[in-house]
Structures are given as C-alpha cells and as structure tokens.
Amino acid sequence: MLIRSDAAGFNHPIPSEITAPGVYARRHLLQSLAAGAAAIGLSAWPERKAYAQAASPVTRPGKLAALPSQLSKVAGANTMDKITAYKDASSYNNFYEFGTDKGDPAANAHTLKTSPWTVEIEGLVKKPGKWALEDLLKVSALEDRIYRLRCVEGWSMVIPWVGYSLADLIRQVEPLGAAKYVEFVTLADPKTMPYVGSRILDWPYVEGLRLDEAMHPLTLLTFGMYGEVLPNQSGAPVRLLVPWKYGFKSAKSIVKIRFTDKQPGTAWNKAAANEYGFYSNVNPAVDHPRWSQATERRIGEDGLLTKKRKTLMFNGYEAQVGPLYAGMDLKKFY
Amino acid sequence: MKARVNRWLSSAWAKPVWCCACLLPLVWLVYAAAGDLLGANPAQALVRSTGDWTLRALCLVLAVSPVRLLTGLTGLARFRRMAGLFVYFYALLHGLSYAWFDMGLEWEDIARDIAKRPFILVGFSALVLLTPLALTSFNRAIRALGARRWQQLHRLVFGVAVLAVLHFFWMRAGKNDFREVAVYAAILGLLLGWRVRLAWRSPLRPAPVMVSRVPGDWPGQVLPGARGTAARSGRNRPAESTPATGKGE
Numbered sequence: 135m136l137i138r139s140d141a142a143g144f145n146h147p148i149p150s151e152i153t154a155p156g157v158y159a160r161r162h163l164l165q166s167l168a169a170g171a172a173a174i175g176l177s178a179w180p181e182r183k184a185y186a187q188a189a190s191p192v193t194r195p196g197k198l199a200a201l202p203s204q205l206s207k208v209a210g211a212n213t214m215d216k217i218t219a220y221k222d223a224s225s226y227n228n229f230y231e232f233g234t235d236k237g238d239p240a241a242n243a244h245t246l247k248t249s250p251w252t253v254e255i256e257g258l259v260k261k262p263g264k265w266a267l268e269d270l271l272k273v274s275a276l277e278d279r280i281y282r283l284r285c286v287e288g289w290s291m292v293i294p295w296v297g298y299s300l301a302d303l304i305r306q307v308e309p310l311g312a313a314k315y316v317e318f319v320t321l322a323d324p325k326t327m328p329y330v331g332s333r334i335l336d337w338p339y340v341e342g343l344r345l346d347e348a349m350h351p352l353t354l355l356t357f358g359m360y361g362e363v364l365p366n367q368s369g370a371p372v373r374l375l376v377p378w379k380y381g382f383k384s385a386k387s388i389v390k391i392r393f394t395d396k397q398p399g400t401a402w403n404k405a406a407a408n409e410y411g412f413y414s415n416v417n418p419a420v421d422h423p424r425w426s427q428a429t430e431r432r433i434g435e436d437g438l439l440t441k442k443r444k445t446l447m448f449n450g451y452e453a454q455v456g457p458l459y460a461g462m463d464l465k466k467f468y
Numbered sequence: 469m470k471a472r473v474n475r476w477l478s479s480a481w482a483k484p485v486w487c488c489a490c491l492l493p494l495v496w497l498v499y500a501a502a503g504d505l506l507g508a509n510p511a512q513a514l515v516r517s518t519g520d521w522t523l524r525a526l527c528l529v530l531a532v533s534p535v536r537l538l539t540g541l542t543g544l545a546r547f548r549r550m551a552g553l554f555v556y557f558y559a560l561l562h563g564l565s566y567a568w569f570d571m572g573l574e575w576e577d578i579a580r581d582i583a584k585r586p587f588i589l590v591g592f593s594a595l596v597l598l599t600p601l602a603l604t605s606f607n608r609a610i611r612a613l614g615a616r617r618w619q620q621l622h623r624l625v626f627g628v629a630v631l632a633v634l635h636f637f638w639m640r641a642g643k644n645d646f647r648e649v650a651v652y653a654a655i656l657g658l659l660l661g662w663r664v665r666l667a668w669r670s671p672l673r674p675a676p677v678m679v680s681r682v683p684g685d686w687p688g689q690v691l692p693g694a695r696g697t698a699a700r701s702g703r704n705r706p707a708e709s710t711p712a713t714g715k716g717e
Contacts, residue, residue, distance in 0.1 A: 226508030234645040237507065288508055334644045405644060424585055424642060426577075434510045438501065441572035 155268065158208045191276060192294040194361040195220040201358035201400040203296045206277035208351045210454040213280050215432075216293040220360050222434040228285070229367055229386055230334055231327035232321075239367035247324040248371040257393035260308035267371050271357060274298035278361070279354055279375070284449045285415045286380035288442075295375050296358030300354060301349045309345065309393050317341075317398035318374055319390035335401050341385035342412065343376065344396030344458075345405075352377055352454055356384075378451040380414045411468035415459070416449035419468045470540055486547055490554040492522045494561070510571035518562035519591075523636065523652050525555040526629055530659040552625070555647025556602040563595050587638035594631035595622050626663070629656045659681055 194200065197220075206212060228237035231301055232246075276296050284290045304316070322338030324330045330337045347353065352374040357364060364370035365464040369386025376383050392398075400409035407422050417430045429442035436442065448455050459467075476482060497517055506513035522693055529551035536544040566588075571578045582592050601622055602612050604610065610618045637649045 222508035230643075234643045236509075289512075406642070409642065421584075424587055424638070426581065431509065431511060436512055438514075438569055441574075442570075 136219060147215060151290065151431065175278045178256065191217065191280070192361050194245045195224075196362075197224075198365060200360040200361060201276060201296045201363050203276035203278045203358070203361065208279070210352060210451055211277070211281075212277045213282055213292060213294055213444040213450070215280075215282060215292040216435060217280065217294055218410065218432075219434050223291055223293050223359065224365050224368060227367060228287075228382065229369065230386075231322065231330050231337075232337065233329055234334060240365075242328060243366035244330075246321075246366040247326060248366065248387075250260055251371050251389075253372060253388055254354045254390045255307050255392075258310040258313035258395060259393050260310065261306070263307075270303070270355075270372060274302035279352075281352075281354070281375060281377040282449050283375075283377065283381050283384075284445065286382055286410070286414065286422065286427075288425060288427070288430050289433055290445075290449075293359055294356055294361070295356045296361065297356035297375070300353045300374065301351060301352045301390075303355055304345075304349055307393075312395045313393040314345055315394045315397055317344050317390075317392040317394055318343075318385040318388050319392065320369075320385050321387040321389050322434065336404050338389075339385065339401045340398060341374070342400050343383075345413070347376070347455075347459055349394075350455060350458065352451060370403050377405075378416060378455045380410075380416060382410070383414050413459075413464070413467050415464065415468075416445060417447060417464055417468065418445040419447075420465055471706060473541055474543040477541065478546065482543075483546065483550065491551065491556075493517070493558070495558070513567075515562065515565040515570055518558055518565050519636070520557060522558040522562050523632055523644050525551060525558050526625075526632055527652065527655045527659070530625070530629060531654065534659060534662045553602060553605060553623075555628075556598050559598055562655055563592070587635055590631050590638065591635040594628045594635060597628050597631070601625060626660055629660060632656075 204271045224228075225240045226236045227239055228234075228236060229243065232239040232242040241354045249267070251263045253267070253270060254263075255265060256262045275298065276292055277298055278296060280292060280294045282290060282292055318341045320339045320341075321327070322330045343353070353455055354377075356369075356373050357371065359365075359368060364373065367382075369388075372388050373386040374388065383400075397412055400410075400412060416427075421427050427445055430445045431442045446452070486527060493546060497506075500509055501514060504510070532544050532548040532551060536542060567573055567578055571581065582588050601624060604613060604618060604621060613621065633653045635651065636652060637646065640646055640649050
C-alpha cells in the first residue's frame with residue numbers, strides 16, 4: 135500500500151474538482167460514443183475505469199478516448215511528486231518528426247494517422263509477427279504509472295502513463311538465447327511527418343535497450359497518459375517509457391521491435407555520439423558537453439525565480455534499476 | 469520622397485518613437501511572463517527571446533550605415549547610437565536571464581559554466597566586448613578618445629557579430645537545426661561583407677574625422693566606406709550637422 139500525504143502532492147489538491155463517479159460515468163459514456171470506433175476497441179472496460187477513478191490521483195483531461203487502467207503495483211511505479219498539468223505535458227515536448235521546437239509537435243502532429251496501426255516483432259525471437267494495436271492492448275492489464283520524465287535538455291515533468299511492462303510482451307514472443315538487445319523502430323512517414331527527410335536526424339528514429347533493461351518491470355509499453363489514449367504529439371498510439379533514462383530513449387509511435395545480438399545504432403547516438411550515449415541513464419554526475427545535468431527545472435511547478443531542483447541518480451529510480459549497472463563505469467558508458 | 473523621409477527622420481519625434489519601438493519586445497516579454505503566456509517553460513522562453521532580440525538588434529545596428537549610404541537616407545545616422553545601445557540592453561537582459569532564471573544567481577556555478585562550456589564562453593565574451601562600446605557611447609567619451617580611436621574601438625562590434633552567430637550556432641548544434649542560424653549568419657555576413665568590400669575598394673587613407681557639435685546627435689559618423697561618397701556628394705555631412713530642430717536637407 136502506498137503511503138499518501140498531502141505534502142507530497144499525491145492527493146488531488148482540490149477535492150471539489152474531482153468528478154463525481156456518476157457524472158464521470160455519464161461523461162465517459164458520451165466520450166465513448168463520440169470516440170466510437172476510434173476508441174480502438176477499448177470501450178470494453180468503462181466500468182473498471184469509473185471504478186479506478188476513485189482510487190487514482192489522475193484527473194482525466196477529457197480530451198481523448200479513455201483508456202481504463204488500474205494503479206500499478208510495480209515497485210517505484212508511482213511517484214509521489216505532483217503531477218504536471220496535462221496542458222503542459224501535451225504542449226511542450228520533443229518529437230522531431232514534427233519539428234524541433236517544443237511547441238511544434240502539438241501544432242503539427244494532428245496529421246499522424248494512428249489507426250490502423252501494427253507493430254512488427256522481428257529478429258531473434260521464437261514468435262516473430264505483426265501485432266495489430268488491438269491485440270497488443272490485450273497482452274496484459276493496463277496500469278497507471280506515474281513516472282518522472284527527465285529530458286536531456288534539463289527539464290522534467292511528472293506524467294501518469296497508461297500501459298504495461300514491456301516484459302509482458304517480450305515473454306510472449308520468446309526471445310532466443312542469442313538476443314542481447316532490443317531495437318525500437320519508430321514511424322517515419324514523410325507524408326504525415328513534415329520533418330522526416332530533413333537532415334536533423336537519420337530517419338527513422340531508432341532507439342534501443344539492453345535486453346535486461348527492456349525486461350525491467352519499470353520499462354513501460356505505453357498506450358496512454360492521464361487516463362486517455364496518447365495524444366499524437368506524445369507518440370500515439372504506442373510508445374516506450376524508460377523512466378530512469380533521458381526522455382529521448384523513450385521512443386514514440388513504435389512500428390517495429392527487433393531483437394538483436396548487437397547494440398543497435400540509436401538516432402541521437404548516431405547524430406552526436408559524444409553528447410548522447412547508448413545508455414543515457416539520468417546521471418547528475420555526468421554532464422552533457424554543453425550543459426550541466428546536475429539540476430533540472432520541473433515544468434509548471436518551479437516558478438521563474440525558483441532555483442532548479444537537483445537531478446537524482448537514475449532519475450530517482452536507483453533502488454529499482456541500480457543493480458542493472460552494477461560494476462559498470464557510468465562515466466564511460468554514459 | 470527621400471527628402472521627406474529624411475525630414476521625418478530628423479524630426480524631434482523620431483527618436484522617442486524609435487526608442488519606444490525598441491522597448492516593445494521587452495514590454496511584451498514582461499507582460500507575457502506576468503500573464504503566464506510564455507508556455508510551459510517561461511524561464512527558457514525568456515532566455516531564448518532576449519537572445520533572439522539581441523541578434524535582431526545587432527542586425528539592425530549594423531544595417532544602419534549600409535542602408536544610409538545605399539539609399540541616401542542620411543537621417544538614419546541619428547539612430548545608430550540608440551540601436552547600438554539596444555543591442556547591449558538586450559544582451560544584458562539575455563545574460564541576466566541566463567544567470568538568474570537558469571543558474572539561480574549562483575555565481576560560482578556561473579563562473580564554472582562559462583569556463584566549461586564553449587558556447588556560454590562565446591556568448592559571455594560577446595557581452596564583455598560590447599561593454600566598452602556601450603560605455604563610450606556618449607559624446608564626451610568620443611571627444612576624449614578622439615574620433616579615430618573611438619571608431620577603431622567600436623569596430624569590435626564586427627567581432628561581436630561573429631561571436632553572436634557562433635554562440636547561436638553552437639546552441640542550435642544540439643538539435644542539428646541551423647535554419648534560423650543560417651538566416652542570421654546570412655544577414656550579418658552580408659552586412660559585414662558590404663563593409664569589407666567598401667574598405668577594399670576605397671583608397672588606403674585615414675578616414676575623415678567628424679565630431680558633432682549638436683548634443684544628442686550622432687558624432688564620429690565615419691565608416692570606412694563613407695570616405696569616397698562623402699567627398700563626392702557630401703551625403704553624410706548633413707546628418708552630422710543637422711540640428712536637433714530638424715532643419716536638414
């Protein structure tokens with residue numbers, strides 16, 4: 135059981151803003167109707183969502199189709215930090231396929247087509263194949279995970295994601311003994327993504343993890359945030375979340391998951407190897423060549439004149455993920 | 469037409485209007501910061517936009533002389549000092565925003581940051597180089613230095629332009645996105661190139677020295693390129709001697 139306190143900002147600050155369950159269910163019904171088939175077959179759980187609402191600190195913004203889920207029981211999966219406003223989390227992020235300014239994704243990502251969507255599993259697995267998004271959603275029960283997100287640029291947010299541990303999927307496809315790494319290939323569609331084809335990065339955007347990192351229960355295959363499906367700009371319809379690594383490691387709009395025996399060449403590592411390592415674990419002791427990583431600005435919370443807060447080792451997930459890197463020189467493998 | 473524009477440029481209203489126009493970006497930023505209109509990361513927005521406005525002011529001040537000489541709008545000369553001071557003004561705000569909003573006024577951290585990060589060092593150097601120019605921008609300083617030495621000192625602004633573009637380039641290098649950098653580099657390159665070309669074409673003799681006797685007007689109005697044209701048409705002379713009352717050409 136989680137220990138809650140108002141000081142930690144876990145509880146909803148304004149109880150009157152919490153939607154009453156009856157109103158909520160009614161609203162949800164309307165939204166489900168409006169979302170219709172676009173709700174990608176998720177309307178099977180409306181009751182559970184309405185039920186979960188009472189227990190969850192997450193307020194649905196009411197913008198997109200609901201994604202019913204329950205608060206995760208995985209260790210470390212629910213930070214007590216104050217949740218960032220949906221307005222900020224959905225309007226300020228990096229998604230270079232839609233532009234390099236952090237306002238660009240929200241402005242441009244409406245063109246992204248998220249349905250139908252398939253994710254191809256290939257490489258060193260016993261059961262390769264194409265997964266429709268609908269089937270991916272059924273692999274495991276969806277959970278709310280309230281993660282800190284630390285961008286390599288020195289800002290951070292606290293976002294309630296919806297998804298399940300990637301390990302659940304990996305176990306189903308049965309990696310071969312030779313598989314050591316997992317590569318995530320994301321969509322690169324020049325017709326809907328205006329910056330694909332620009333020379334900023336080598337498209338498609340590829341990210342990768344060591345197999346044991348990918349199997350860690352905190353590594354989240356993510357379908358939603360704030361109790362709803364992901365908005366396009368946040369990597370809809372399916373993305374990764376690796377909360378102890380800098381944000382760019384969490385690939386968005388994934389179309390392929392490939393199991394390999396070699397360390398994958400990842401997008402930012404290829405673009406600037408001296409600045410972005412393969413591991414890119416959040417580490418206040420290893421500076422980016424052009425700025426310090428010792429502190430961060432929490433978006434929407436720290437005022438203009440508030441000093442930036444100290445960045446935590448592994449973004450505060452050291453207890454959970456520290457053992458993955460035992461004995462490794464993290465200055466060398468940054 | 470030209471005479472009318474020049475008459476307007478030398479009117480008593482022109483400078484206050486120009487000054488207010490130059491303050492508009494700051495007014496907007498203060499208003500936006502107070503009204504939470506700067507998006508999710510207001511601190512970064514302030515640091516970036518003050519930097520943007522420094523670059524824009526730099527383009528503006530370096531454009532004054534070429535535009536004046538190419539169009540014959542001699543009245544423009546009066547605005548160069550103020551434009552130059554606004555470069556320094558926004559550069560100071562930029563430096564202050566960084567030191568305050570980004571570094572929390574931790575001077576030790578700031579010093580370490582400047583030493584460690586080339587892109588900060590370059591920006592800091594540009595600000596340092598601008599300081600003597602701002603400090604010697606009033607008439608008495610020009611007389612004390614002598615127009616020639618004053619002019620030599622103020623050529624530092626060309627170096628500042630190069631540093632500013634380098635600073636911006638380095639900052640954007642992380643995103644491999646150089647389109648905006650290219651725009652500023654092209655404008656500043658053009659403005660500096662124009663001066664190099666003039667210097668190349670004009671004979672190697674000392675520039676004429678002119679000091680205004682009109683308080684508040686722009687003295688020492690001598691560009692390397694002003695020499696030939698000054699002798700031919702006397703184009704830049706009225707600007708130096710136009711009384712503040714606006715009875716120019």
